[in-house]
Amino acid sequence: MRISARADYAIRAVAELAAADDARAVTAAELASAQSIPHKFLEGILTDLRRDGLVLSQRGAGGGYRLARRADEVTLADVFRAVDGPLVFVRGERPSDLERYSGAASGLLDVWVALRANVRAVLEAVTLQQLASGGLPAEVRDLVADETAWENP
Secondary structure: OOOOHHHHHHHHHHHHHHHOOOOOOEOHHHHHHHHOOOHHHHHHHHHHHHHOOOEEEEOOOOOEEEEOOOHHHOEHHHHHHHHHOOOOOEOOEOHHHOOOOOHHHOOHHHHHHHHHHHHHHHHHHOEHHHHHHOOOOHHHHHHHHHHHHHHOO
16 A cells, blocks of 8 residues: 555644644644645645645634644544545445455455455544654554564564
8 A cells, every 4th residue: 555645744734733732823834844845735735634624724924724623533534535535445446346356366355345444444543633642542553563573573
C-alpha cells in the first residue's frame, strides 16, 4: 500500500493544527514551514480539508486555519478520505464490490477485504489528539512493536 504525498502532508498539517493553541488560527505558511511541506501544494490540501469540513479558514489579520472539530473527534481516516478518497481500492473499486476471483487466485478477494479492514482499523483508531500528543492507542503501538520485532529478529 502506498500513502500519497497529499495524505501524508494533510495528516502532518492537521497534526500541527491539533497541537496549536485553540485561540489563534495558524497560517498555511506556518504549517508548511513546521512540517517542510511545499506551500503551494499545502494550499490545495487545505482547500480539500476545508471543503470536507475538517478545517475552518479565517481571512484577514490573524487569519489562517484551525480544526473545525475537536482534535479527539477527528481520525486519521477522516483526513485521509478528505484528500485521497476511500482508503483501499483495487483497480478503482472497493474490495467488497469486486467479483470473486477464480482458480488459484480465488482467495485473493478475501485478502483485499482483510487489508481494507485492517487499514481502516488502524486509521480510524488514531485521533488527531492522540497523534499530536504522542499518545497512540495501545493496539497501534503493539502493531509497531510486532513489526519491529519481525524486521529485527
